[in-house]
Amino acid sequence: MKIGKLGMGLIGLALVAMTGCQSAAKPQEDSWSALEAKGKLVVGIDDTFAPMGFRDENNELTGYDIEMAKAVSEKLGLEFEFQTIDWSMKESELNAGNIDLIWNGYSITDTRRQQVAFSEPYLENRQLIITLADSAVSTKADLAGKTIAVQKESSALEAVSADTALTSTLKNGAPEEFDTNIDCFMDLEAGRSQAIVVDEVLARYVMKQRGQEKYKVLDENFGTEQYAVGMRKQDTTLLEKINEAMKACNEDGTTAALNAKWFGE
Structure with a gap:
């Protein structure tokens, strides 16, 4: 039986609609295995937020959070790539998969808890x-x-x-x-x-x-x-790894050294 152009178009639209429904229904997954295989996480930052994350006179990224993130990356054995983002779009960037962490003086709020998972807090503000x-x-x-x-x-x-x-x-x-x-x-x-x-x-x-x-x-x-690190809600393994690494930084003196360097205490 021949199918006319209109019929083909309707079938195509139906298939697209079905595919869209299937995609929307597909549960989001923990991305740790994929991140570990890639060997890299992308960290979203506001590079004007001194002294947490900013650019020095040589346009190099520096700051408390930048150094802490690097220390954590070493403990995880993964590379952290810092990516400047529009801070007003941070949660959208995270949940779209463009970044894997929000780490730059990111305060815990009830509104943000609805969109992201937070690490243990590490600094009061x-x-x-x-x-x-x-x-x-x-x-x-x-x-x-x-x-x-x-x-x-x-x-x-x-x-x-x-x-x-x-x-x-x-x-x-x-x-x-x-x-x-x-x-x-x-x-x-x-x-x-x-x-x-x-x-x-x-x-x-x-x-x-x-x-x-x-x-x-x-x-x-x-x-x-309080400041904490933000990540996707489904990334429960990453959350556990980040908390473990930050606890190790507290225990080995890394955190105390950064506090002294950036805040004098």
């Missing part, structure tokens, strides 16, 4: 509120009618947005979002924003580099959080 030194802003209440700058898709954004009583009083009813934390500092210095909310580990480093005397850190903040 606070979300500081920073203004210019001569600013009249001294409390959260003083931010009413003002503009706050935060990094896109950051834990700072999540922390500020969660305080709906405060955000409703901001100039535009929400914080202004920028691609990087450095952009936030520049916006503050230009006078377009009256305050910024950023991770303490980055803020202390950047203020020291740009001139501590130019800024004021408010006594109030947007809470304490």
Whole structure:
């Protein structure tokens, strides 16, 4: 029996639909065996997030997280390839398989727990509120009618947005979002924003580099959080391996040495 072009087209569409349904129904698998066979993991980073991961004067990647990741890679016997990503797309990049780890001052939040699996936390952090030194802003209440700058898709954004009583009083009813934390500092210095909310580990480093005397850190903040390594939820073996390697770094003095080098303690 001959089948006309229309019939062939309908059959083709049906096959595509069936294939799509089968793909969607196929469970995601633990990728450890494939990663081990390849001998390499891709680590997604924001290369402007000093002192955790950034580029030095020679444009070489450096920082606390870069060095810790390298130490972990040695213990795993796998190469870690660092890949700069759009931080606002980090979870999408991870779950699309473009990267295997998110490791760059990545804070644990309830929203992120829904998308990724986290390693054991390895560093504590606070979300500081920073203004210019001569600013009249001294409390959260003083931010009413003002503009706050935060990094896109950051834990700072999540922390500020969660305080709906405060955000409703901001100039535009929400914080202004920028691609990087450095952009936030520049916006503050230009006078377009009256305050910024950023991770303490980055803020202390950047203020020291740009001139501590130019800024004021408010006594109030947007809470304490913890840094951890993010990976796909189905990568349970990788999660176990990462935790084991980081524990070994704690026990052999690697972590203490990095703490002393980058934070002085």
